Structure formats: structure tokens, C-alpha cells
Amino acid sequence: MTNNNFEPIPSSFMFKSLLDMNTIIMTANPRIALVTKGIMRAAKEMDAPLILELARSECNLEGGYAGLTPAAISKITRDAAKELEFDMWSLHADHIGIKKGTDEDIEATKKLVDGQIEAGYTSFAIDASHLFNFQGGNLREELANNIDATTKIGLHIKRGMGDKEYGLEVEVGEIGREDEHGRVLTRPEEAVTFIKALNENGVYPHFLAIANGSAHGNTYDTNGNRIEQVSVDIEQTVAVAQALKDNNLDVRIAQHGITGTPRDLIHNHFPHGDIVKGNVATFYQNIVWDLFKVYEPELYKDLWDWTIANYKEKAPEKNDNELFGKFSKFAIKEFFDRIYSVGEDTLEAIDAMCYAETLIFIKAFNGQGTAKIVRDHMA
């Protein structure tokens, strides 16, 4: 089967055909959707598969903080794929977050999923990782609420997709969570217990998001200067993947929070094939903001002033630089019309930067030429 109509394909096809190969699937977040075409052009040029994703907080039936509904991002990404004649991409619902796990929470989540399925999503990530019972006696008890909520939504997706193939990601261990000892990491036995329980319940994920030392968004030092992120615990990540393999579970790791991680560290030291999906999100927002400084200085100033005015009180200890880096994502919806009507030269610069930076990510992920393997698998 060749994908001649340039519609999104299930990420499970990418997962299955690249399983245990030395590669990570490029996964980008078009929170400011002006970045979409540059990213896609790079993937096409490198002949690499691409997953495009937005989280529930950013994109939901009400629009989220990116001001985009599932139908809206679906149209933008589909139009781009058709224009560029790019056949090797998936549309993924990142962090379908379930924070409470109450009946009301589950029902609202099902409605969101229905909207995503209707909009033509081909891949889904259920995130009930917040639901952790610290009083649980054993691992299974500690994870019971996560297992329960993930099962309910997992089976709902299964029903909704019917006989259509799709990719599935789940999450165990909240990414970036810290206790008095620092970042809390997912243990190998936790990952295995979680996946086995889901399998028993009829839910079969491909990708597993774990807490392995990264955090979402930009990283800052104590003075509020943006710095590189070098905190991914590679040894622990390999141990989790090994435990999954030892238990004959065809599930591998989705690396969240890549923004700020040096590309040479990824290229030379990340365990490609244990990590199979690499999520890059805030990085692309940084590109847009940096270009706005020069190309759209008035808009940039208004974005800056709005963010500082609205978030200073929430984190008075942080300097303005860090406040903007952490909270400017909430300005996207506020300035939606102005962001989406920037000049042609701005669009051209965004496109060029996103293209070039995505080339480097795909190189670091060993993605070059891997789209052909997926195509052959689909044939």
C-alpha cells in the first residue's frame, strides 16, 4: 500500500517496521502551526517518518492554549502534507491527560477522543501518570488508578477506531516530577507491571512514556539563564527498555521533553531503538519567538509584556527571561490572529529555520532513509 493521498498513517506502522532498529521517530509539536511545513519538508528531504502532535492542554474541543481544535490542526497538517506531497506522517494526540480519574473526568476525556477520531487522528497518547497511589502496598496497587483510567480510554479508542489501525502511547511515571531527592525516575519493574496489566485488560500500547530525568520545556539555571538539558538518565532508560524486551513486550520508549538536549548527546549517546519516539516541542516555539524579535518586534514586545504582566505573580522569584520562556505558551491563544497574520518574510524565515533544525534532529535520531522501511512494510 502506498499512501498516495498524503493522509496521516497509523504510527503503529512506523513502530512495527522500525522495531529494534537503531532509530528514533522524529516527533514534532506544531503548537504555533506556522512551523509545520518546514518540519515536514525536512522529513521529506531525509525520507524519515514524522509524527506531529499536540497535547490536550494545547489542543482540545475548546481550543486549548494553542487556540487549535483537533479539527483545526488536522486541516492545517493535512493541507501541508498534500501541498508538499509528503506521505510518511502520523497525527498524534499527545498527553490525553487524565488528572482525577473520576467518572466525569473519564466522560470528558472520551468526548475529546471522539473529536480526535472524527478529525482523523491516527495515533493517541493516554496520560494518567498523575494517578499514582503512594499508599499502595505493591506496584500493581500503586499503579491501579493509572491502569484503570488508561484501560477505560484505551478501550474507548479501540471501539471508536473500529477496524482502523492506530498507534498507542501510554505513560507511567510523571515526567519531570521531583521529590526531596530530585527527579523521580520510572523503574523497570514499574514499566513491565503497567504494560502487562494493560495487556490483560485488552489494551496494547506501542510507545511508553516514562520519567527518565527530562522535563518539558526550557531548562534554566538558578540565575534564570536558559541552559542545555543533560539530565536524561540513559542507564535507567536502557534498563527499562531491557526489562520490556526480557518480558517479550513489544513496547519501547517515547522520550518526552527533548528541548534543550544537545544534538550530539542525542546522536552519540542516546539508546536509539530503546527510545523509539523523540518528542520535540518547545524548541519550535523558541524558534518562532527568536525570529519575532527581529521580524515582528512589536508583536514580540506585546507577547513579552502580556506574559510578564500575567505570570509575574505566579513565580515572583523567577526573572523575566525565565518567566517568558516558561509561560509565553499561554500567550499564543491571546495573540492568535496576529501570530497567524505575520508577514511573508517572517513565514519564510520560520520555514527555513524549522527545516534546518529538523534536518539536524533527524540526523541525530538516525532517521534518514527509514521512511522507505515503513513504506515497504505497508506494501
Ligand SMILES: [Zn+2]
Ligand atoms: Zn510530553
